[in-house]
Amino acid sequence: MEASADVAAAMEAYLLGREPNLTRVEVAQRAGVPLDLAVTLWHQLGFPHHADDDVAFTEGDVEALRLSAELVRIGVLSPESQAALVRTWGRSFARLAEWQTTLLAGLAADDGDPADGLTSLAGDVLPRVEALQAYVWRRHLASAVQHLLEDTATLTVGETQTSVCFVDIVGYTTQSRRLDGAELVAWVDAFEQDTTTLVVDRGGQVIKTIGDEVLFTVADPAAAVDVALALTARGADEEDPFPAVRAGIAHGAVVRRLGDVFGSTVNAASRLTSAARPGSVLVDAGVHEALVGDGDGDGQPAWRWRRARRIPAKGFTNLEAWRVRALET
Structure with missing residues (x-):
């Protein structure tokens, strides 16, 4: 001693x-x-x-x-x-x-x-x-x-327009009971690392990790959708050790403060994630309006859209939602 x-x-x-x-x-x-x-x-x-x-x-x-x-x-x-x-x-x-x-x-x-x-x-x-x-x-x-400097509005009003996405592990509680401490840490670390790599590669920023969940932002809603779809596709692949996930994306004004983000856009993304089915991506009206009509450069749609039921959420009359999927190739 x-x-x-x-x-x-x-x-x-x-x-x-x-x-x-x-x-x-x-x-x-x-x-x-x-x-x-x-x-x-x-x-x-x-x-x-x-x-x-x-x-x-x-x-x-x-x-x-x-x-x-x-x-x-x-x-x-x-x-x-x-x-x-x-x-x-x-x-x-x-x-x-x-x-x-x-x-x-x-x-x-x-x-x-x-x-x-x-x-x-x-x-x-x-x-x-x-x-x-x-x-x-x-x-x-x-x-x-x-x-x-790229978003001069932030310099004056403290708000910026961006896409906010939550990616949530499906069945985390069940899986955490099956793994010992070291295995659980390695599993979550791999999830965070792979998600961060994809987000950064698409010009986004990981804001924080919350155990079984990653919150990231990216200015381009198309990039946010691409990241979310790529992650859910990996989670659906039984040969890939990446966990099954679901995601919610909202696009609109956020306030950045001390490395975190705040505002109704963040709340909407969180609620959409909670309402999303395993392996799916739900987006709000801001994302849908920004991307409908966007294509792959040849005039073809880049994603498939399906209107989902309105989601009850605190601070929203009823949150509009669309399920977005990648086109089958």
Whole structure:
């Protein structure tokens, strides 16, 4: 137990750059930030609670608090957006850190002594991971800027016209009972990976994964339909390990905020997915109106449409729906 505590202390010192030598009161004073604001930021980031006399901080915390205060001062972090943005940072990095730590611990256990192995791996692996994370962030930032500039309406009103699609695994609960933990994780990972690859290839963006469900957006409703049909076709192929899925697509105005999307278009897509039969794709009037008459370049229709019954949904009188299928070749 004592050895584990020593390893934990050594790891903390390595990751923080030095052994903790400051209390939160001293950090706030050195950063020139009121203590209550500092505590609020740390809470929003999801950091553990510390008393005023706990020596748990370093000069790195001082610099981070000073930078946060500067972002607030120059208007990048407004009082309205600060809490939401900081919470998003905290949740995102907490999940990433938990996954990375579990991965490193597993590798260390394979090498013998988990404690010694973890320390050795941290020094060898983490600098590379840190550099890679910075690269990935900058690439995504460049992509996000490009999307923003392509849709100038977003710059002024905060809304953009896009297609929203949910893809939902059919029979997830039953399947999850048949698989052990490792098998279930591998199965869901493969579903998320294959779906993400197809979405990105068609110019879309995966917004989030919710266990057995993927939410993505793409500006072109035709691309959204193509992705959904490709995924349902794979799920219907008994020779393909890809799970059976269903999908719902809506096209209209959405509000983008902190990497997520909101609005009635998102709600419509979610409700359409719930109403879709296994292996089918339901779309709303926005998608249907945008695509009826579109063809394959030779004047031929690209899909088959069938009017579905109106779907009761909160916030809608009755949600119009069409089932879309690929043409048989």
